[in-house]
Amino acid sequence: MPGYRILSSDSHVVEPPTLWEERIDSEFKDRAPRVVKEDNTDQWYADVDTKFGMMGIAGQAGVRFEDPTKITLEGRFEDLPLGGYNPDAHIKDMELDSVYGGVMYPTQSFLGYSIPPSDLLSAIFRAYNDWLADFCAPYPDRLKGIAALNVDDVQDGVSELERAEKMGLVGGLIPVRPLEHPYNHPTFYEPLWEAAERLQMPLSLHVGTFRSKSGATGQVETQVTNVVDFNNRDNYMRDSVAALILGGVFDRYPDLKVVVAEYEISWAPYFIRRLDDTYTERPVGLQGYRYKRDVLPSYYWMNNIMLSFQSDDLGIQLRHLVGVDNLMWGSDYPHAESTFPKSLEIVEQILEGVPDDEQAKIAGGNCARVYRFN
Numbered sequence: 001m002p003g004y005r006i007l008s009s010d011s012h013v014v015e016p017p018t019l020w021e022e023r024i025d026s027e028f029k030d031r032a033p034r035v036v037k038e039d040n041t042d043q044w045y046a047d048v049d050t051k052f053g054m055m056g057i058a059g060q061a062g063v064r065f066e067d068p069t070k071i072t073l074e075g076r077f078e079d080l081p082l083g084g085y086n087p088d089a090h091i092k093d094m095e096l097d098s099v100y101g102g103v104m105y106p107t108q109s110f111l112g113y114s115i116p117p118s119d120l121l122s123a124i125f126r127a128y129n130d131w132l133a134d135f136c137a138p139y140p141d142r143l144k145g146i147a148a149l150n151v152d153d154v155q156d157g158v159s160e161l162e163r164a165e166k167m168g169l170v171g172g173l174i175p176v177r178p179l180e181h182p183y184n185h186p187t188f189y190e191p192l193w194e195a196a197e198r199l200q201m202p203l204s205l206h207v208g209t210f211r212s213k214s215g216a217t218g219q220v221e222t223q224v225t226n227v228v229d230f231n232n233r234d235n236y237m238r239d240s241v242a243a244l245i246l247g248g249v250f251d252r253y254p255d256l257k258v259v260v261a262e263y264e265i266s267w268a269p270y271f272i273r274r275l276d277d278t279y280t281e282r283p284v285g286l287q288g289y290r291y292k293r294d295v296l297p298s299y300y301w302m303n304n305i306m307l308s309f310q311s312d313d314l315g316i317q318l319r320h321l322v323g324v325d326n327l328m329w330g331s332d333y334p335h336a337e338s339t340f341p342k343s344l345e346i347v348e349q350i351l352e353g354v355p356d357d358e359q360a361k362i363a364g365g366n367c368a369r370v371y372r373f374n
Contacts, residue, residue, distance in 0.1 A: 002344075002347070002348060002359070002363065003356065003360070004356075004359060004360035004363050004364055004365070005100045005360075005363075005364045005365075005368075006098060006099045006100060006329070006343065006344065006347060006363050006364050007099065007100055007101045007102065007103075007328075007329075007363070007364035007367040007368055007373060008094075008099050008101070008102040008103065008329070008330045008331040008332075008333065008343075008367075009103050009259070009261070009306075009308040009328035009329065009330040009366075009367040009370075009371070010103060010105060010206075010261045010262055010308040010310075010328075010330025010331070010332055011090075011094075011102035011103060011104055011105065011330065011331055011332070011333045012058075012084070012104065012105050012106065012107050012332065012333065012334065012335055013084060013085060013090075013104050013105075013106060013107065013132065013135055014058050014059055014077075014080050014084030014085050014107045014108070014334065015033075015085070015106065015107060015108045015109060015128065015131070016077070016085045017034070017035040017042070017077055019033075019127065019128065019131050020032035020033045020034070020124060020127050020128075021034065023127035023130055023131055024123055024124065024126075024127040025123050025126070025127070027123075028119075028120055028123040028124075031046065031047045031048070031117075031120055032046065032123075032124070032127075033045070033046040033052075033053075033108065033112070033124060034046070035077065040076070041055065041056075041074040041075060041076060042055045042075065042076050042077050043055070044108055044111075046112070046115050046120070046124070047115060047116070047117060047120060050114070050115050050116070052108070052111040052112065052114050052115065053107075053108040053111050054073045054074075054075075054107075054108075054111070055074065055075040055076060055077060055080070056071070056072040056073045056074045056075030056336075057071060057072070057073055057075075057335060057336035057337075058075070058080060058084070058107045058108070058334070058335060058336075059075065059079070059080030059081050059084050059334045059335070060072075060075070060334075060335070060336040061081065061332075061333055061334040061335060061336065061338040061340040061341070062338070062340055062341055062342075063336055064336060064337070065342060071336045080334070081093065081334045083333070083334060084107070084334045085135075087135050087136070087138050087139060087143060088138070090102075090143070091139055091142060091143075093333065093334070093340065093341075094142070094333075096341060097331065097333070097339075097340050097341050097342075097343045097344065098343060098344035099331060099333075099343055099344075100142065100364070101139075101141070101142040101143065101144070101373055102142070102143060102144070102331070102333070103144045103145075103146060103170070103171075103330070103367065103371055104132060104135065104136060104143055104144065104145045104146060105146050105173065105204070105206055105261070106128060106132070106146075106148055106173070107335070109124065109125065109128045109148045110206065110208045110209055111208065112124050112125070112128075112148070113175050113209050113210060113211045114210065114211075118150060118152040118153060118179075121150045121152070122150045122153070122156050122160070125147075125148040125149065125150055125160065126160065126163075128148055129145075129147045129148060129160065129163070129164055129167070129169065130167075132145040132146075132147070132169065133145060133164075133167040133168055133169055136168065136169070137168065140168060141373065141374050142373075144169075144170040144171075144371045144372075144373065145164075145168070145169040145170065146169065146170065146171045146172065146173050146204055147160060147161065147164035147169045147171070147172050147173065148172075148173045149161060149172045149173055149174055149192075151174050151175070151178060151179075151189070151192060152179050152180075152211070154188060154189055154191050154192050155191060157172075157174070157192055158191050158192055158195045160172075161192070161195055161196060161199065161201055162195060162199065164201070165199045165201055169201075170201065170202075170371045170372060171201050171202040171203065171204055171259070171371065172196065172201055172202075172203050172204070173203075173204045173206060173209065174192075174203050174204070174205065174209070175205075175209040175210060175211040176205045176206070176207070176208075176209045176210060176236045176237045176240055177209075177210045177211055177236040177239075177240070178211055178240075179211040182239070182240070182243045182247075183240050183243040183244050183247065183249065184243035184244070184246060184247025184248075184249070184289070185247075186247075189249075190252075193249055193252070193253045193256055194253065196253075196256055197253045197255045197256040200255075202257040202258065202259050202306070202370055202371070203256070203257070203258050203259070204258070204259040204260075204261050205237055205240055205241070205258065205259070205260050205261065206261040206262055207233060207237070207261065207262040207263060208233075208262075210236065233263075234263050234267055237260060237263055238267070238271060241258070241260060241271075241305065242271075242275065244258060244304075245275055245297045245300050245301060245304075245305075246275065246278065246279065246288055246289060246297060247289050248289035248290075248291060250300040250303065250304040251289070251291045251292055251293070251300065254303070254304070256304060257304055257305075257306060257370060258304060258305055258306070259305075259306045259307075259308055259328075259370070260305060260306065260307050260308065261308040261330065262308060262309075262310070262330070262332065262337075263307070263309075264307075264309045264310065264311075264312040264315055265307055265309050265312040265314075265315020265316070265318065265319070265322055265327065266312055266314045266315040266318060268307065268315070268318075268321075268322045269318050269321040269322060272297075272298050272301050272321070272322070273298075275296075275297035275298060275301070276296045276297055276298050278297075279296060279297050280296065301323070301326075302323045302325075302326065305326060306326050306327075306328055306366070306370055307322065307326055307327055307328065308328045308329075308330045309327065309328070309329060309330065310329070310330060310331065310332055310337065310338075310339055310346075311339060311346050311350060312350070313349070313350040315327075316350050316351065316354065316362070319354075319358070319362070324358050324361055324362065325361060325366060326366070327361070327362045327366060328362070328366045328367040328370065329347060329362055329363050329364070329367075330367075331343050347363055351363065
C-alpha cells in the first residue's frame with residue numbers, strides 16, 4: 001500500500017429512475033425526467049419528447065479491462081452497480097478499490113443540460129441536488145457532492161449554489177459550453193463568480209456538459225461523427241478556460257477555484273504557453289482584457305485552475321509545466337472509463353518515480369485541500 005491517502009476528485013452517482021418522480025416540484029412533475037422501456041433497454045426522457053442520458057456506459061466500470069467491445073451506450077438500470085445510487089455500497093466499492101473518499105458528480109443530470117426549457121432545468125437540478133445531499137450525508141468525511149447549476153439565469157445559479165453550500169455540498173457544476181454568453185462576458189456572470197469565491201465553492205467544468213437550445217436526441221448521426229466528437233471533446237472546455245483566464249475573472253476574483261474534470265493533463269502545457277503568447281503578443285489586435293497586476297495568464301492558471309485526471313502518464317511527466325499543486329487524480333467510478341477496480345494499480349503505475357511528496361499531493365492531498373476532506 002502507498003504511503004498516502006487516495007481520494008477521487010471525480011466520481012459519480014447514477015440517478016435512480018424515481019428520483020424526479022419523487023422529488024421534483026409539483027408543477028414540473030408531468031415534464032420531469034422519466035425512464036421508458038424501449039427494446040429491453042431503459043431510456044431517459046424529459047419534457048415532452050427530449051431524449052437524453054446513457055444507461056449503459058453509466059455503470060460499466062471494469063468492462064474496459066475485460067472486453068472493451070462490450071461497452072455500450074444502451075443498458076438497463078437493474079444492471080448498474082448498486083454503488084452508483086446507494087452510499088453504503090459506494091463506500092464498499094471505494095474500499096475494494098483502495099480509495100478513501102470521493103467527489104460526487106452526476107451522470108444523467110450532466111446530459112440534462114441538453115433539455116431546452118430553462119425553468120425545467122432548474123427544477124431538475126434542485127431535485128437532484130436534494131437527492132445528492134442525502135446520498136452524501138451518511139459519510140460527510142468521505143463523500144463530497146458537487147451541485148448541478150443552471151446558469152442561463154445567473155441569479156438562479158447563485159441562489160442554488162448558496163442553497164447547496166447550506167446543504168453540505170462542496171462545489172458547483174457549470175456547463176463547459178454555456179447557452180449564450182461566454183464566460184469572459186464582462187458583467188453577466190459576475191454574481192456567480194462573487195458567490196463562488198465568497199462561499200469557497202469551487203466551480204467545475206466537466207466533460208459532457210453542453211448547454212443546448214434545441215434539445216438532444218441522445219443519438220449521434222454516425223459512428224464517425226461520434227468518434228471525431230469524442231476525440232476532440234476538449235474544444236469547448238479550452239474555450240471556456242481561456243475565457244475565464246483571458247477575460248480577467250481571476251484577476252477580479254483571485255480566490256475563485258475552477259476545476260477542469262475528465263480532460264486529463266497532456267493538453268495543458270502548450271495551452272498555458274499559448275495563453276501567455278496571446279496576452280503578450282496580441283494585446284492590440286485582439287483588444288483583450290488587461291490585468292490590474294503585472295502578471296501573465298499562466299499566473300492565474302497556477303493559482304486558480306485545477307485539473308482532475310484519471311490515467312495520463314504523459315501528463316504526469318509534464319506535471320511541472322502544469323503545476324503539481326494543480327493536479328488531482330479521479331477514478332470516474334462507476335462509468336465505463338473508470339479505473340475501478342484497478343485504481344491503486346493505475347495510480348502507482350503513473351506515479352512511479354515521482355517524489356513521495358508530489359505523489360501524496362496528486363493522489364489525494366490536492367483534492368483534500370480543494371474540497372476540505374479531513
